[in-house]
Amino acid sequence: xxLHFPPLEYQARQHRALAxxxxxxxxxxxxxxxxxxxxxxxxxxxxxxxxxxxWLGADGDMTLLTRSxxxxxxxxxxxxxxxxxxxxxxGANPAQALREAIGGRLxxxxxxxxxxxxxxxxxxxxxxxxxxFAAECTLVDASTLVSSLMAVKSAAELExxxxxxxxxxxxxxxxxxxxxxxxxxxxxxxxxxxxVLRAGGDPAAGRFVCGAGDNALLCxxxxxxxxxxxQDQVNIEFAAAWRHYHAALMRTVVTGAVSDQxxxxxxxNVEALGACRALLRPGRSYGELFDAHARVLDxxxxxxxxxxxxxxxxxxxxxxxxxxxPMVFAxxxxxxxxxxxxxxxxxxxxxxxxxxxxxxxxFVVTDGEPERLSALGHELPRA
Numbered sequence: 001x002x003l004h005f006p007p008l009e010y011q012a013r014q015h016r017a018l019a020x021x022x023x024x025x026x027x028x029x030x031x032x033x034x035x036x037x038x039x040x041x042x043x044x045x046x047x048x049x050x051x052x053x054x055w056l057g058a059d060g061d062m063t064l065l066t067r068s069x070x071x072x073x074x075x076x077x078x079x080x081x082x083x084x085x086x087x088x089x090x091g092a093n094p095a096q097a098l099r100e101a102i103g104g105r106l107x108x109x110x111x112x113x114x115x116x117x118x119x120x121x122x123x124x125x126x127x128x129x130x131x132x133f134a135a136e137c138t139l140v141d142a143s144t145l146v147s148s149l150m151a152v153k154s155a156a157e158l159e160x161x162x163x164x165x166x167x168x169x170x171x172x173x174x175x176x177x178x179x180x181x182x183x184x185x186x187x188x189x190x191x192x193x194x195x196v197l198r199a200g201g202d203p204a205a206g207r208f209v210c211g212a213g214d215n216a217l218l219c220x221x222x223x224x225x226x227x228x229x230x231q232d233q234v235n236i237e238f239a240a241a242w243r244h245y246h247a248a249l250m251r252t253v254v255t256g257a258v259s260d261q262x263x264x265x266x267x268x269n270v271e272a273l274g275a276c277r278a279l280l281r282p283g284r285s286y287g288e289l290f291d292a293h294a295r296v297l298d299x300x301x302x303x304x305x306x307x308x309x310x311x312x313x314x315x316x317x318x319x320x321x322x323x324x325x326p327m328v329f330a331x332x333x334x335x336x337x338x339x340x341x342x343x344x345x346x347x348x349x350x351x352x353x354x355x356x357x358x359x360x361x362x363f364v365v366t367d368g369e370p371e372r373l374s375a376l377g378h379e380l381p382r383a
Contacts, residue, residue: 002077003042004243005156010079013040014060016149021058027110028057029142030098030129032118034318036146037064038244043078045070048120048318051086051094055102065094065101095128106137113142119320147325151313152339157245158364161315161341164201164247165362165373168240171195172249172376175210179234179253179383185210185225188236196240204246205317208238216252216356217349219307231256234383235356237345239314239322246314246322247373248343250360253381264300265357266380269346272296273359273378276310276344280363280370286311286332293346294330305348314341314362340365341373 003010017040021029031037034048040056043064052066063082064074074083086097106112112133116126133139153161174191188210197203207221212228216235228234232255239248254262275292293310297303311328326334328344336342345360359378364371 002044003079005042007079009154009156010041012154013149014056017056017146018058018060020145020149021056021113024113024140024142024145025111026058026113026140026142027106027137028055028061029113029145030054030115031056031146032115032121033146034120035150035316035324036115037078038316038318039146039150041078041080043074043080044244045073045077046318047073050120051125052120053098054080055098055105057105061105063101065098093128093132095125095132098129099132108136109138111138111140113145114139115143115146116141117143119318144325150315151325152337153315153341153364154339157315158339158341160242160245161247161362161364162373164240164242164245167196167199167201167242168238168247168249168362169374169376170199171238171240172236172251175236175238176251176253176381176383179228179236179255179381181228181230181232181255181383183228185212185215185228185234188234192238199240200242202241202244204239204241205244205319205322206239208236210234210236210238214354217351217354219347219349228255228383233262233356235358237358237360241317241322244316244318246317247341247362248314248322248360249362249374249376250345250347250358251381252356252358253383255383258380258382261353262355262357263380265302265305265348265350265355266359268297268300268302269348269357269359270378272346273344273361277363277370280336280342280344280365282336282338282365282367284336286326286328286334286336287330289328289342289344290330290332293328293344297346297348302348302350304352305350307347307349310346311342311344311360314343336365338365338367
């Protein structure tokens with residue numbers, strides 16, 4: 001069985017989830033997020049693009065309903081003992097199959113938590129679920145019940161995150177070396193992917209950002225790769241993953257001469273990251289981190305170039321994104337706790353000057369000084 005943690009680790013996670021389920025007066029939780037299933041049981045699959053659900057009853061009972069192609073996968077990668085399948089067929093209703101699978105476990109009128117915010121449970125499938133269950137039970141949105149627990153990592157999880165951080169550093173060094181005039185953006189991406197995979201890591205949950213010239217102002221993946229010029233800017237954001245645990249990095253490389261404005265933008269980013277890092281302490285909020293970043297960049301005259309968020313939690317992620325709950329944006333009251341892993345990115349995309357300048361890295365919240373997961377310096381990268 002391909003478990004990446006001892007059985008006692010999974011038991012501890014399940015006990016935390018069960019305590020939360022009971023405290024919210026739920027008869028159980030319908031788990032649809034693949035990240036939640038992996039965290040609770042070890043179940044590892046890409047089959048979440050189709051309907052599947054893990055029932056976690058308040059009494060600790062677990063049943064997984066999935067398709068035939070994932071029955072064996074669940075049995076080999078998880079601690080789930082009761083694995084059932086729904087059959088693909090014209091007119092099949094997997095929500096009805098789910099209701100039948102958990103059968104007598106439910107009493108009329110009980111409250112059931114549902115992970116509605118899930119890639120698996122799209123709007124169409126959610127309507128099927130509501131139609132089948134709503135006549136007998138009260139469905140409650142419990143999308144953050146497990147993810148809020150996952151935000152605080154155990155000691156064993158933090159070792160995986162640190163491994164991802166070391167791989168990310170190595171991948172960045174190779175990416176920087178590939179950021180030379182005449183090279184393609186694809187050459188840089190190839191170096192990153194190859195480094196991560198050769199180190200035994202996993203493909204990240206999101207596509208990497210790599211753009212030169214005008215493309216440097218694009219902070220999402222795009223198709224159609226360009227080449228790096230003799231006087232250019234190359235924006236790179238990626239994450240390394242180890243057993244699905246992510247650590248992200250972001251940097252902007254300059255080829256040729258560095259302009260005064262690029263230097264000022266970079267210095268502002270270094271200052272802003274330092275201001276956030278100083279507040280990365282238990283009891284502070286995610287919203288306070290955003291405010292610290294905004295104050296610095298606004299004071300440097302870059303309000304027009306900054307974004308409305310400057311980071312997010314990292315941990316277990318599956319495609320389409322490695323961004324996890326909670327995010328760093330204005331007013332977010334979620335408090336920081338020891339064991340949280342936070343990616344902070346200082347992003348300036350100045351369309352007026354056609355300049356990009358970015359700096360980002362991942363930290364672990366501790367009882368004191370936050371732990372950096374990168375050993376890289378904050379000097380402006382040159383190629």
